[in-house]
Amino acid sequence: MDTALLIEKLNQNHALTKSEALQLIREGAEYKDKLFALAQRAAQQSFGRNIFVRGLIEFTNYCKNDCYYCGIRRSNKNAARYRLTRDEILECCRAGYALGFRTFVLQGGEDYTYSGDDIAAIVRAIKQQHPDCAVTLSIGERSRETYKLWKEAGADRYLLRHETADFNHYAMLHPAELSAANRQSCLYTLKELGYQAGAGFMVGSPYQTAENLADDLMFLQKLRPQMIGIGPFIPHHDTPFKDEPAGSVELTLVLLAILRLLFPHVLLPATTALGTLCPGGRVLGIKAGANVIMPNLSPQNVRGKYLLYDNKLHSGAEAAEALELLKKEVAGIGYKIVAARGDYTEESWTQG
Ligand code: 5AD
Numbered sequence: 001m002d003t004a005l006l007i008e009k010l011n012q013n014h015a016l017t018k019s020e021a022l023q024l025i026r027e028g029a030e031y032k033d034k035l036f037a038l039a040q041r042a043a044q045q046s047f048g049r050n051i052f053v054r055g056l057i058e059f060t061n062y063c064k065n066d067c068y069y070c071g072i073r074r075s076n077k078n079a080a081r082y083r084l085t086r087d088e089i090l091e092c093c094r095a096g097y098a099l100g101f102r103t104f105v106l107q108g109g110e111d112y113t114y115s116g117d118d119i120a121a122i123v124r125a126i127k128q129q130h131p132d133c134a135v136t137l138s139i140g141e142r143s144r145e146t147y148k149l150w151k152e153a154g155a156d157r158y159l160l161r162h163e164t165a166d167f168n169h170y171a172m173l174h175p176a177e178l179s180a181a182n183r184q185s186c187l188y189t190l191k192e193l194g195y196q197a198g199a200g201f202m203v204g205s206p207y208q209t210a211e212n213l214a215d216d217l218m219f220l221q222k223l224r225p226q227m228i229g230i231g232p233f234i235p236h237h238d239t240p241f242k243d244e245p246a247g248s249v250e251l252t253l254v255l256l257a258i259l260r261l262l263f264p265h266v267l268l269p270a271t272t273a274l275g276t277l278c279p280g281g282r283v284l285g286i287k288a289g290a291n292v293i294m295p296n297l298s299p300q301n302v303r304g305k306y307l308l309y310d311n312k313l314h315s316g317a318e319a320a321e322a323l324e325l326l327k328k329e330v331a332g333i334g335y336k337i338v339a340a341r342g343d344y345t346e347e348s349w350t351q352g
Pocket of ligand 1: 070160161163
């Protein structure tokens with residue numbers, strides 16, 4: 001089918017076959033203005049001109065895993081490691097609440113120093129102090145029992161990127177003890193337990209093919225997550241992938257637009273990685289259909305240490321205190337940041 005026609009079909013809520021997805025991934029950039037305009041319109045139909053913000057608290061950069069792409073992998077002896085205490089995390093939430101954040105994202109490496117019960121206690125404390133806020137966890141693969149414990153403690157959402165849906169490609173990015181099968185099964189478990197679940201992948205990760213990306217879209221159509229996080233791969237100098245090229249900003253934007261059209265109500269952030277590779281990247285993300293921004297709420301003294309990749313933004317408009325700056329940035333393209341939980345819903349979102 002002609003690509004322009006395919007984009008029209010996509011815009012009419014048409015699910016993609018793998019070969020259609022492949023065609024859009026290969027040729028989407030030629031039609032990017034059309035894609036971005038349609039995606040922006042779809043986002044506005046779901047969310048108006050509102051942007052949800054999430055306060056990101058990176059509470060530990062210890063990690064038991066050794067992913068080849070990631071700067072906080074356990075083998076990186078140069079990483080300056082830190083952990084936040086429960087009180088430090090609660091202090092971040094207090095500060096964030098005053099700034100207008102109503103979702104807190106606890107993100108960290110897979111750090112078993114925090115037991116399942118420790119995390120549950122932290123979630124309970126946040127929910128007790130801020131009953132009108134949502135808590136999102138992003139701390140990797142755990143057992144169904146642990147996910148259930150955290151859900152019962154009050155966690156609302158869980159971010160766990162599937163990274164790549166293709167099992168062989170997954171094995172090129174991760175050591176043998178990690179598997180795509182387990183990652184994907186965690187995502188199904190999280191959904192089943194009632195979390196709003198977020199999957200996602202890097203764009204331009206080493207060895208990635210257009211077909212891999214098409215498989216990512218097929219996987220997402222099957223899983224139907226409430227949130228999708230994508231961003232360009234960016235090399236980190238202390239990882240095996242230090243000499244690999246970064247992913248393309250343009251392809252990331254094209255994929256954001258395709259995702260918005262495929263999933264009109266999905267919560268879709270303009271990620272820090274996108275902002276890192278390209279000045280104004282987050283605004284471009286919104287123009288390609290994103291509706292979420294996740295500024296950094298971690299304490300100042302650790303912010304420079306959560307380095308998944310080189311040059312990761314952690315100051316300026318990326319920082320939570322600079323919400324005013326961010327508000328201006330999005331106001332410049334006619335959007336506004338709202339103080340709301342911003343839960344997933346299939347209704348059209350109106351403030352109130
Ligand atoms: N470049 C871009 N994204 C990365 N992530 C980890 N390392 C990198 C990198 N070098 C992403 C992964 C992970 C998320 C927390 O950050 O997709 O799931």
